[in-house]
Amino acid sequence: MTSDGNRIGVVGSGLMAVGIAEVVARSGMHAVLRARSDESASVARSQLEKGLARQVEKGKLEAVERDAIVSRVSTCTDLSALADCDIVIETVVEDLATKQQLFRELDAIVAASAILATNTSTLPVVEMARVTNRPDQVCGIHFFNPAQVLPLVEVVRPITASDDTIARAARFVSAIGKDGVHVLDRAGFIVNALLFPYLNNAIRMLEDGTASMEDIDTAMKGGCNFPMGPFALLDLVGLDTSLSILETLHASFADENFAPRPKLRELVAAGRLGRKTKAGFYVY
Numbered sequence: 001m002t003s004d005g006n007r008i009g010v011v012g013s014g015l016m017a018v019g020i021a022e023v024v025a026r027s028g029m030h031a032v033l034r035a036r037s038d039e040s041a042s043v044a045r046s047q048l049e050k051g052l053a054r055q056v057e058k059g060k061l062e063a064v065e066r067d068a069i070v071s072r073v074s075t076c077t078d079l080s081a082l083a084d085c086d087i088v089i090e091t092v093v094e095d096l097a098t099k100q101q102l103f104r105e106l107d108a109i110v111a112a113s114a115i116l117a118t119n120t121s122t123l124p125v126v127e128m129a130r131v132t133n134r135p136d137q138v139c140g141i142h143f144f145n146p147a148q149v150l151p152l153v154e155v156v157r158p159i160t161a162s163d164d165t166i167a168r169a170a171r172f173v174s175a176i177g178k179d180g181v182h183v184l185d186r187a188g189f190i191v192n193a194l195l196f197p198y199l200n201n202a203i204r205m206l207e208d209g210t211a212s213m214e215d216i217d218t219a220m221k222g223g224c225n226f227p228m229g230p231f232a233l234l235d236l237v238g239l240d241t242s243l244s245i246l247e248t249l250h251a252s253f254a255d256e257n258f259a260p261r262p263k264l265r266e267l268v269a270a271g272r273l274g275r276k277t278k279a280g281f282y283v284y
């Protein structure tokens with residue numbers, strides 16, 4: 001538990017929202033997941049239950065623990081259900097105007113003492129802070145996919161955030177059993193700023209015909225001990241998400257290593273977005 005209490009709001013109903021809600025509930029806190037419709041709320045809940053059922057089947061989790069975790073996640077469609085949360089983390093679409101509108105609404109609804117956080121990968125956190133009346137209490141709390149498994153969380157500090165907000169966010173990250181790192185509000189933070197030139201250059205290597213996709217993946221797994229190769233990872237992250245991250249990084253740093261490769265654009269245009277559409281670089 002944190003001194004911030006134990007009620008955490010999660011806005012969104014995608015993979016990241018479900019993963020974050022699970023991590024919060026596993027640590028004994030209560031997660032309130034807000035989806036836009038009853039339908040998406042029930043899909044999110046069934047994703048949560050499916051993931052936990054897999055852990056029970058594998059003998060990694062007791063059924064009674066699963067039930068306790070599920071009971072600590074509530075879903076809602078009305079933002080007002082987040083009013084008494086201590087921290088609210090948004091995981092909605094990576095579109096600044098959408099996020100700013102959400103921050104305005106959250107600012108009006110959620111307790112004045114609460115932290116409003118974003119899970120954005122690349123958008124400037126300060127742009128969300130500045131539309132609220134509590135810019136000192138807005139920061140980034142950035143999880144990695146799959147959030148249930150990966151230990152890292154980046155605590156992102158916009159220029160507007162107070163020391164107290166960053167300290168509270170870091171305490172929360174540690175209370176949910178994650179490893180927090182501190183980073184300033186610059187595009188890509190630490191991980192994506194280093195990861196995406198590598199992923200993009202793997203696509204360039206494939207386009208050049210230097211090696212096959214399978215061999216590039218095998219090389220980076222066997223030669224660097226990475227858990228997955230760049231094409232498997234692009235498919236996991238999602239090709240649309242990867243394209244949008246690269247575009248933001250390229251606009252920020254004007255570095256050719258970030259200029260999205262044509263093959264990536266081509267696959268996104270064809271609707272091959274990775275694992276979520278059952279086809280990306282690979283077919284699933």
Ligand code: 3HC
Nearest residue numbers: 051058060121143144145146148149150192227228233237
């Ligand atoms: N939900 C819950 N648990 C999951 C899971 C999921 N979606 N996916 C895998 N797991 C669990 C498995 O159950 C298993 O746990 P167990 O040993 O307790 O049973 C464990 O993770 C390992 O899974 P598997 O044995 O099935 O498969 P792998 O060993 O290949 O691991 C992986 C899968 C965890 C995805 C691993 O390949 C990995 O870590 N890959 C790298 C992922 C990565 O780099 N992510 C960062 C992407 S960048 C990002 O997120 C930033 C964003 O801003 C874009």
